[in-house]
Amino acid sequence: MNVTEKILRAHLVSGEPAAGREVGIRIDQTLTQDATGTMAYLQFESMGIDRAKTELSVSYVDHNTVQIGFENADDHDYLQSVAQRYGIVYSKPGNGICHQLHLERFGKPGKTLIGSDSHTPTGGGLGMLAFGAGGIDVAVAMGGGPYYIAWPKVVGIRLVGSLAPGVSAKDVILAVLRRFGSKGNVGKIFEYYGPALAGLDVPSRATIANMGAELGVTTSVFPSDAVTRAFLKAQGREADWTPIEADDETYDETWELDLSALEPLAAAPHNPGNIETVAEHLGQRVNQIMIGSCTNSSYRDIKTVALLLKGRQVHPDVEVGIACGSKQVVRMLADEGLLGDLLAAGCRILENACGFCIGAHMSPGTDAVCLRTSNRNFEGRSGTQSAKVYLVSPETAAASALAGAFADPRALDVPAVATPERFAIDDGMFLYRDTAGRGVPGAAIRRGPNIGQVPPGRPLPETLEGVAVIKVGDKITTDHIMPAGARLKYRSNIPEYAKYVFEHTDPAFYAAAVANRDAGKANVILAGESYGQGSSREHAALCPMFLGVRAVIAKSIERIHRANLINFGIVPFAFADPADYGRVPQGAPLRIEGLRAAIAGDGRATVTNLSDNTTFDVVTELSDRQKRLLLAGGLLAAVAQGQA
Ligand code: MIC
Ligand code: SF4
Numbered sequence: 001m002n003v004t005e006k007i008l009r010a011h012l013v014s015g016e017p018a019a020g021r022e023v024g025i026r027i028d029q030t031l032t033q034d035a036t037g038t039m040a041y042l043q044f045e046s047m048g049i050d051r052a053k054t055e056l057s058v059s060y061v062d063h064n065t066v067q068i069g070f071e072n073a074d075d076h077d078y079l080q081s082v083a084q085r086y087g088i089v090y091s092k093p094g095n096g097i098c099h100q101l102h103l104e105r106f107g108k109p110g111k112t113l114i115g116s117d118s119h120t121p122t123g124g125g126l127g128m129l130a131f132g133a134g135g136i137d138v139a140v141a142m143g144g145g146p147y148y149i150a151w152p153k154v155v156g157i158r159l160v161g162s163l164a165p166g167v168s169a170k171d172v173i174l175a176v177l178r179r180f181g182s183k184g185n186v187g188k189i190f191e192y193y194g195p196a197l198a199g200l201d202v203p204s205r206a207t208i209a210n211m212g213a214e215l216g217v218t219t220s221v222f223p224s225d226a227v228t229r230a231f232l233k234a235q236g237r238e239a240d241w242t243p244i245e246a247d248d249e250t251y252d253e254t255w256e257l258d259l260s261a262l263e264p265l266a267a268a269p270h271n272p273g274n275i276e277t278v279a280e281h282l283g284q285r286v287n288q289i290m291i292g293s294c295t296n297s298s299y300r301d302i303k304t305v306a307l308l309l310k311g312r313q314v315h316p317d318v319e320v321g322i323a324c325g326s327k328q329v330v331r332m333l334a335d336e337g338l339l340g341d342l343l344a345a346g347c348r349i350l351e352n353a354c355g356f357c358i359g360a361h362m363s364p365g366t367d368a369v370c371l372r373t374s375n376r377n378f379e380g381r382s383g384t385q386s387a388k389v390y391l392v393s394p395e396t397a398a399a400s401a402l403a404g405a406f407a408d409p410r411a412l413d414v415p416a417v418a419t420p421e422r423f424a425i426d427d428g429m430f431l432y433r434d435t436a437g438r439g440v441p442g443a444a445i446r447r448g449p450n451i452g453q454v455p456p457g458r459p460l461p462e463t464l465e466g467v468a469v470i471k472v473g474d475k476i477t478t479d480h481i482m483p484a485g486a487r488l489k490y491r492s493n494i495p496e497y498a499k500y501v502f503e504h505t506d507p508a509f510y511a512a513a514v515a516n517r518d519a520g521k522a523n524v525i526l527a528g529e530s531y532g533q534g535s536s537r538e539h540a541a542l543c544p545m546f547l548g549v550r551a552v553i554a555k556s557i558e559r560i561h562r563a564n565l566i567n568f569g570i571v572p573f574a575f576a577d578p579a580d581y582g583r584v585p586q587g588a589p590l591r592i593e594g595l596r597a598a599i600a601g602d603g604r605a606t607v608t609n610l611s612d613n614t615t616f617d618v619v620t621e622l623s624d625r626q627k628r629l630l631l632a633g634g635l636l637a638a639v640a641q642g643q644a
Pocket of ligand 1: 035036063116117118119132358484534535536537
């Protein structure tokens with residue numbers, strides 16, 4: 001068996017292990033972050049479960065730490081009180097980014113992890129099977145319930161050769177993205193193997209696994225070997241190590257990548273799948289460079305940058321920001337004098353949090369060209385619609401910071417930063433470890449005025465009478481559907497946050513959707529390929545549900561978003577004939593007769609466009625569980641009706 005199968009089979013609780021079939025797996029660990037966590041815990045509370053039943057559940061606060069106004073602070077306070085009550089470890093704001101912290105302090109080879117964040121697969125760097133999921137799925141797993149995925153096809157990525165100085169893990173994953181693209185990989189798990197792994201430390205593996213999210217795969221995984229052991233030992237956790245390696249090349253598909261042949265790469269605007277070479281851009285002026293995010297904020301990454309910038313000055317016309325991934329990274333750099341070197345070089349040292357990556361601050365200027373070491377460069381995600389964001393390695397970012405333009409780091413003397421013998425361990429900002437798994441029954445939950453409620457779902461109607469309220473193109477991301485950045489503070493307040501659905505894509509969306517909903521009409525979203533790319537934010541389903549959206553009809557829908565739609569009672573249809581996409585205009589009045597029967601049956605339905613009386617067919621493939629959820633009006637409604 002390969003690593004994927006070994007871990008999946010050891011956790012299988014229901015279903016048949018055949019490609020594409022839905023299986024339920026037992027979840028050992030969960031994580032949440034604040035921006036999705038408040039909804040996850042509100043849903044957990046509404047399930048009436050007395051404590052977290054996993055081996056470990058951690059609630060991280062890393063996304064909304066800017067705290068303009070009272071909302072973020074109230075969210076943190078709510079999360080802290082929930083953690084104490086239900087036996088969840090709480091990571092205070094300022095401790096670091098969830099994925100980096102989880103890797104450092106909690107991840108264990110061979111375990112399963114789900115997190116209400118799409119980059120949870122970062123844990124694959126440690127030999128875990130880690131999945132990004134909706135908040136409600138995490139709530140279910142905390143209650144001891146299984147997590148459902150389609151049994152994957154496993155793609156073996158064989159890494160051979162070795163990276164040249166100046167070329168690093170980010171270039172590896174960008175090369176994988178160049179080969180496989182950012183769509184069309186649904187239902188697959190990428191498993192890395194081969195002789196080059198011996199030269200890839202855990203942070204590098206984690207960078208690669210992290211950006212598997214951008215491929216759209218279910219997750220990515222590395223074996224657990226001597227390199228993993230050395231990392232865990234240096235974190236004082238050697239006892240958490242267990243070996244897991246593939247027995248053989250038992251993959252559904254394989255692809256070989258020679259690391260020796262790699263050169264510095266960049267993902268060009270506005271998609272992580274648009275891969276170009278740094279060489280193509282050499283000398284092109286850059287306005288802003290941001291180094292950090294859960295992709296590239298480890299001790300290895302930031303130390304490499306610090307050593308490259310030490311004793312030099314960043315170009316006067318470029319703004320350089322550095323956000324370390326965790327308190328551990330900040331402390332080690334400080335102890336080694338490297339933070340001082342970064343300051344002396346003219347960098348802005350930012351909080352060790354998500355920050356710039358989610359557009360919470362550090363938005364670039366109009367038409368700015370930015371290099372970022374993060375994982376997503378979707379249009380407007382930085383907070384500036386006209387900015388052009390390129391995703392690059394820390395080495396390319398540092399070389400370009402000195403030049404004020406795209407530069408090839410191989411021209412510099414790039415140091416090799418090894419895993420230290422011992423990381424600086426300080427778990428002081430993790431609370432409630434002593435009551436983890438038990439909680440404090442009866443402890444008060446604190447709710448500020450911004451902490452709302454989860455809106456109830458309604459059963460699916462027999463006949464859908466609706467309107468194609470919006471028609472969008474290909475690769476519409478959850479950032480398009482439900483913007484983050486400046487709007488993040490409304491994550492716990494659905495009626496308020498819903499005002500910003502499709503804010504930049506169609507400013508008239510909210511008013512139109514409300515008018516249809518209030519007139520008793522269902523809203524239907526029409527979309528092209530790969531709808532719902534990107535984040536796991538279930539708000540991209542929850543807020544549309546609140547606005548009366550009952551169906552999405554797309555050419556294809558990405559995995560996590562599709563699961564979120566089902567969890568909130570929105571039918572994820574595909575055009576039976578993709579050519580029909582071109583025939584239905586925005587605003588068309590639509591009718592689907594026998595909708596409930598179609599969902600209960602084979603998932604096929606006929607849609608009538610009432611404006612010209614034409615029809616087209618749609619289809620959705622559902623497991624019996626998913627059918628029950630949709631018919632009931634979503635997961636919470638199904639739980640209430642005893643149908644989950
Ligand atoms: C992201 O990187 O897009 C986020 C912000 O981390 C999201 C979660 C969210 O929207 O809160 C993700 O990746 O799931
Ligand atoms: Fe945070 Fe960015 Fe990572 Fe999302 S991708 S978890 S916003 S650092």
